[in-house]
Structure formats: C-alpha cells, structure tokens
Amino acid sequence: MVGAGPAGIYASDILSKSGLEVSIDLFERLPAPFGLVRYGVAPDHPRIKQIIVALHKILDRGDIRLLSNVDYGTDLDLDDLRRFYDAVIFSTGAIRDAELPIPGIDLPGSFGAADFVSWYDGHPDVPRTWPLEARSIAVIGAGNVALDVARILAKHPEDLLPTEIPDNVHQGLLASPVTDVHVFARRGPAQVKFSPLELRELGHVRDVDVVVYPEDFDFDEGSMAAIHSSNQTKQVVKTLTDWTLKEPEELTASRRIHLHFLHKPVAVLGEDHVTGLRTERTVLTGDGSVAGTGQMHDWPVEAVYRAVGYFGSPLPGLPFDEVGGVVPNREGRVVEADGEPLRGVYTTGWIKRGPVGLIGHTKSDATETIKHLVSDVEDLPRAVEPDPDAVTAFLTERGVGHVEWSGWMLLDAYEQSLGEPHGRERIKVVPREDMLAVIRGEG
Numbered sequence: 001m002v003g004a005g006p007a008g009i010y011a012s013d014i015l016s017k018s019g020l021e022v023s024i025d026l027f028e029r030l031p032a033p034f035g036l037v038r039y040g041v042a043p044d045h046p047r048i049k050q051i052i053v054a055l056h057k058i059l060d061r062g063d064i065r066l067l068s069n070v071d072y073g074t075d076l077d078l079d080d081l082r083r084f085y086d087a088v089i090f091s092t093g094a095i096r097d098a099e100l101p102i103p104g105i106d107l108p109g110s111f112g113a114a115d116f117v118s119w120y121d122g123h124p125d126v127p128r129t130w131p132l133e134a135r136s137i138a139v140i141g142a143g144n145v146a147l148d149v150a151r152i153l154a155k156h157p158e159d160l161l162p163t164e165i166p167d168n169v170h171q172g173l174l175a176s177p178v179t180d181v182h183v184f185a186r187r188g189p190a191q192v193k194f195s196p197l198e199l200r201e202l203g204h205v206r207d208v209d210v211v212v213y214p215e216d217f218d219f220d221e222g223s224m225a226a227i228h229s230s231n232q233t234k235q236v237v238k239t240l241t242d243w244t245l246k247e248p249e250e251l252t253a254s255r256r257i258h259l260h261f262l263h264k265p266v267a268v269l270g271e272d273h274v275t276g277l278r279t280e281r282t283v284l285t286g287d288g289s290v291a292g293t294g295q296m297h298d299w300p301v302e303a304v305y306r307a308v309g310y311f312g313s314p315l316p317g318l319p320f321d322e323v324g325g326v327v328p329n330r331e332g333r334v335v336e337a338d339g340e341p342l343r344g345v346y347t348t349g350w351i352k353r354g355p356v357g358l359i360g361h362t363k364s365d366a367t368e369t370i371k372h373l374v375s376d377v378e379d380l381p382r383a384v385e386p387d388p389d390a391v392t393a394f395l396t397e398r399g400v401g402h403v404e405w406s407g408w409m410l411l412d413a414y415e416q417s418l419g420e421p422h423g424r425e426r427i428k429v430v431p432r433e434d435m436l437a438v439i440r441g442e443g
C-alpha cells in the first residue's frame with residue numbers, strides 16, 4: 001500500500017479482515033501518517049481531527065506495518081515493489097491545487113488554497129513563512145476548502161491558539177492586517193458546494209461578520225429543483241437567505257467575510273503584485289449552469305486565493321489521466337491507456353476517483369478496490385522476495401531512513417507533551433528534520 005492517508009489505512013484494514021492470509025506494508029512519504037486528516041482538515045475542526053484516533057487504533061494493532069519517510073518514485077519504484085509484494089495499492093491522494101487559467105493568476109500575491117492549507121496545517125515540505133500582508137483578500141471557489149481558507153484568514157489568531165496550530169503559523173497569522181475576505185462563487189446560492197454545518201459555522205466566528213448581497217440571489221427552475229431534491233441544498237440556501245435579512249447596524253465586527261454569487265473570475269489584476277480581481281456577472285441558465293453577461297466588476301483586493309479544487313500528481317511507472325488528475329482504473333483496478341489492466345496494481349481514495357468527497361467516502365472506495373483484489377488473488381503475479389525483512393533490508397541498503405509505527409508513537413507523544421502545559425491537545429512539530437530527530441531520540 002502506498003500512501004498512509006485515510007484511504008490507505010482503511011484499505012489496509014479491510015484487506016487485513018478479508019480472510020486472505022496476508023502481510024501488509026503501508027508506505028508513506030512523510031514521517032507522520034494520516035494524510036489530509038493531519039495536513040488538510042482545518043486545525044479549528046478538532047472533532048474531525050479526532051478521526052485520527054480511529055485510524056491510529058487500526059495501525060496500533062500491529063498487523064499492518066507502517067513504513068513512513070519513504071517516497072514512492074524516489075526511494076523505490078514499481079519494479080522494486082513488485083519484487084516484494086504480490087499486489088500494490090496506490091492511495092497517494094492529492095496535495096496540489098487545480099489550475100485556474102486566467103490572466104494574472106501567477107502574479108505575486110496570488111496563491112493556491114492547497115499551498116496555504118499545507119502551510120497552516122504544518123506540512124513539513126512547504127516553506128515556514130507565509131506572506132500575510134493584505135487587508136482585503138479574494139477567495140475564488142465555493143467549496144468547503146474555500147470556506148476553510150476564508151475562515152482561517154479572517155479568524156482572530158488568538159481563537160486558533162487552543163488548536164494544534166504550529167507556532168510559526170500563529171506568529172504568521174498575528175501579523176495579518178486582514179479586514180475583509182471576499183469569497184466568489186461563479187454559480188448561484190443553490191449551486192454552491194458548501195456543507196450546511198461548515199457554512200453555519202461561519203456565522204459563529206467571533207468578531208467576524210458574514211455579509212451577503214441580495215442582488216446576488218437568484219433561484220431559477222434548476223435551483224428550485226435542487227432545493228427540493230436535496231436537504232443539504234435546502235439548508236445551505238436557508239442559511240444564506242437568512243443572512244440577507246441582517247440589518248446594516250448588526251454588522252459591527254472588525255473583520256468581515258463577504259459571500260458573492262454569480263461572479264465568475266476573469267482576471268487577477270496588477271503589474272508586479274495583485275491589486276485586484278476582475279469578475280464577470282453570470283446568469284443562471286435553468287440547468288444548474290451559468291452564462292456570462294459581459295458585465296465586469298473590479299474588486300480592489302491585495303491577494304487572491306484560488307480554492308477551485310485539488311489535483312492528483314502522476315506516479316512514476318503508472319499511467320495517469322491528465323484531465324482528471326487520477327490514476328486510470330476500473331473500480332480500483334489500474335488500467336493502461338489501451339484499457340488493459342496492469343496486473344497486481346490497484347488504487348483507492350482521491351488518486352482513484354478525484355479530489356472530491358469526505359473522509360468517510362474513502363472507506364466505501366476501499367471496500368470496492370479490495371473486493372477486486374481479493375477476487376483476483378489467484379492470478380496475481382507472485383513476489384520473488386516476499387519475506388517482510390527483505391524490503392526493510394533493501395531500504396536500509398539504499399540509505400532510506402524509514403520510520404515504523406514505534407517512531408510515530410514517539411513523535412505523537414512528544415507533540416502531545418508540547419501541548420500539555422498550555423492546555424492544548426498537541427502542538428505540531430513542522431520541519432521534517434525536527435520530526436525525524438524526535439523519532440530517532442535526538443530531539
């Protein structure tokens with residue numbers, strides 16, 4: 001198994017209970033497991049971060065061996081894995097931003113949400129500092145990542161202190177002069193992808209007002225059908241509509257999150273730094289889509305964050321679908337460009353089906369993939385060196401300092417001990433070398 005996010009851990013768990021006599025190794029490029037649950041879920045969502053407790057229990061049983069700090073593609077490749085295993089499952093997720101090909105998107109001051117998330121969640125492979133110099137900021141996109149980014153940008157940093165945010169992130173946020181965050185949805189209020197709970201939460205952020213604009217509210221036939229057919233949409237629309245009823249004198253907070261609908265991003269403005277965002281007013285076309293009206297609006301913002309989705313990365317030795325950003329597969333069986341299955345190679349999670357869906361969805365996904373693996377088992381190509389010691393000897397010979405579960409347990413305990421005197425559950429250790437020093441008892 002390659003990738004110790006929820007998809008890889010659930011798939012390992014399901015495989016271990018499949019009735020096959022099986023030995024499972026779970027490779028992970030980072031020193032710490034849990035993927036986006038540790039490095040994506042917002043720090044002020046401790047309830048969701050608690051999913052780590054369930055994932056931890058699975059790995060703590062001892063029948064699935066974690067081999068972290070091992071990068072597939074650098075430290076070993078598919079031929080290496082085939083030497084040691086009868087089957088390989090890729091669950092490498094997605095960590096980078098989808099592109100938004102509009103003029104000015106590469107200007108300084110224009111950022112990808114995924115990069116910002118990696119920074120505030122303390123991912124070891126991104127820079128430690130983040131330029132938070134803008135008073136007025138645009139966030140493009142109307143999904144839950146856009147909400148996370150807008151909320152973290154707008155929240156007063158002291159309200160994040162009880163969470164596990166690393167010190168460098170707290171310091172960075174303290175320096176931010178932000179007063180206004182503008183979120184832009186290209187479609188209407190009934191087409192946003194916010195979850196009801198996450199949206200309502202915006203209304204409860206201390207000293208941050210949510211501002212909506214009645215002229216952005218339009219519900220065509222398609223919108224009404226969406227509202228009637230989905231309870232989620234109904235709740236989201238109700239929350240948004242309730243906010244239109246706020247009186248101006250109720251808006252007293254020192255910071256604001258503005259939600260704009262029917263505004264399609266057209267260009268990021270500026271010469272050598274972002275000075276604005278140009279959007280085009282759109283209209284609903286009856287089927288959930290929108291059309292441009294030609295009416296432009298320039299917003300004087302000093303930074304732009306695009307939260308228009310994540311995108312998977314190609315894996316050496318495997319086919320890759322450049323349009324969907326996934327490893328091509330049929331229900332988890334990896335297939336070549338000609339449609340032929342790559343025998344013994346499987347995939348699950350976001351790299352299998354694209355970067356949408358909640359943590360729980362990776363479980364059903366894993367069930368499907370493992371069902372096929374189990375039914376293929378008689379025909380799998382056999383490993384030449386199946387002995388579990390062979391792969392660790394190989395890694396050691398290559399100079400790869402792999403980390404096992406006991407190593408993570410040391411880091412886990414250390415992070416918790418950092419948090420304890422401050423009444424915090426943990427404080428994350430961020431630099432990779434510091435994580436490894438703790439794991440190796442040098443911290």
Ligand SMILES: Cc1cc2nc3c(=O)[nH]c(=O)nc-3n(C[C@H](O)[C@H](O)[C@H](O)COP(=O)(O)OP(=O)(O)OC[C@H]3O[C@@H](n4cnc5c(N)ncnc54)[C@H](O)[C@@H]3O)c2cc1C
Nearest residue numbers: 003005006007029035036040072092093349350357358359
């Ligand atoms: C910002 C953000 C917030 C989210 N918040 C929530 C939330 O609150 N609630 C919710 O239910 N869902 C949330 N999600 C969705 C959830 O995170 C995903 O559904 C889930 O993490 C996908 O699991 P995965 O295992 O496929 O991928 P990931 O979680 O990305 O795990 C993939 C793992 O593979 C590893 N890997 C990658 N490449 C290699 C390689 N070459 N070699 C070895 N290892 C590798 C990665 O380091 C990572 O650990 C959020 C997503 C994002 C982006």
Ligand SMILES: NC(=O)c1ccc[n+]([C@@H]2O[C@H](COP(=O)([O-])OP(=O)(O)OC[C@H]3O[C@@H](n4cnc5c(N)ncnc54)[C@H](OP(=O)(O)O)[C@@H]3O)[C@@H](O)[C@H]2O)c1
Nearest residue numbers: 141142143144145146186193307308309310355356357358
């Ligand atoms: N708390 C949570 O539960 C939580 C937190 C974060 C993430 N997640 C989950 O993680 C997954 C990924 O979230 P996400 O927010 O990255 O993706 P998402 O839900 O797919 O939202 C992406 C948003 O970007 C917009 N967009 C895409 N291309 C665009 C373009 N060219 N111009 C303007 N807007 C564009 C989309 O608009 P259109 O709809 O018009 O295409 C959509 O509003 C989701 O399943 C999400 O629920 C959950």
